[in-house]
Amino acid sequence: MDQHKEERGLNRCLEAIGLPKSTYYYRQNRTEGLSEEDQKLMSCVREIINEHPGYGYRRILPELEERTGQTVNHKRLRRLLSEQELALPRQVSKQSPSPIEKILKKASGQLNLAEGRDPGPLEVFSTDFTELAYAGGNRKAYLMAVVDLESKYVPGWAVGPSANRKLAMRCWERVRERMAALNLNMAGRTIHHDQDSVYTSYRWLRAILLKDGMRVSYSENGAKGNPWIESLWGRTKTEVGSQIAEASSLPALREVFDRRFKYYNRERRHSSIGYVPPREHLGQTLDILELEQQLTAAS
Structure with a gap:
């Protein structure tokens, strides 16, 4: 429009491409509202889009940095593309449900095997991810x-950069090691969690159901259906929140939780088990003479 309106007139140009005048002025005002620095950046962005109309922000970004010689924050670029209505429109096809998802849907209403139960010690476990x-x-x-x-x-925990299957299996391997140190078989016990893609994946279910012989339980209403792990997150973040924030690296963060859960298992008193630490409670309730020594070695 800016290239041809002086020669051919604004109205004729608008009519030729079927663009309402109100839309033209709306977009014009948006451009004029940009800072001088953003206007220069968008001028370069438009050049890139003209040359590569199929580029989204991920491909525009390195091209833009190469042409301008400056580092551009990807969030800033996405904001500008959105404001200027230059974001690449995409239509993501809806994936068909996996066989596991079909089974879970068919069993809806019967997936939560933990709710309403009064399990014995180390019979039913709860798990989930939380962001730090x-x-x-x-x-x-x-x-x-x-x-x-x-x-x-x-019995197990793990910290990593992503909430993925790799992190889940690291955590679960630690649970296996702890249970083996206690001379306790995994078979017949239950693990409860939400329906996150990690917990409905073949790798997770193969490990839990086939390798360990356990039962899988799913929350059917998100966090509300898994109050045990939510309670753990609440206490943990309240009591060591400052240590989490102060950790300068991933190894340092892992050390925070190694200390935290050793303290949690050995020393922290819990009202629901008679104001004793979990390790002491297990020694009492399982009535196994060597359990205290096993717990010491395991934790």
Whole structure:
């Protein structure tokens, strides 16, 4: 429009491409509202889009940085593309449900095997991921932990950069090691969690159902259906929140939770089990003479 309106007139140009005058002025005002620096940036962005109309922000970004010689924050670029209505429109096809998702849908209403139960010690576990903001709130990581419903004992945990299957299996391997140290078989026990893609994946279910012989339980209403792990997150973030924020690296963050859960298992008193630590409660309730020594070695 700007290239041809002086020669051919604004109205004729608008009519030729079927653009309402109100839309033209609306977009014109948006451009004029940009800072001088953003206007220069968008001028370069438009050049890139003219040359590469199929580029989205991920491909525009390195091209833009190469042409301008400056680092551009991807969030800033996405904002500008959105404001100037230059974002690449995409239509993502809806994936058909997996066989596991079909099974879960068919069993709806019967997936939660933990709710309403009065399990014994180390019979039913709860797990989930939670997001952590560390390095002064400038970086993010994820924690997965497993807690026993009855004793509040935490047999396994893991911290990593993403809430994915790799982190889940690291955490679960730690649970296996802890249970083996206690001479306790995994078979017949239950693990409860939400329907996150990690917990409905073949890799997770193969490990839990086939390798360990356990039962899988799913929350059918999100966090509300998994109060045990939500309670653990609440206590943990309240009591060591400042340590999480102050951790400067992922290894330092892992050390925070290694200390936290050792303290949690060995020393922290819990009202629901008679104001004793989980390790002491397990020694009492399981009535196994060597359990105290096994717990000491395991934790």
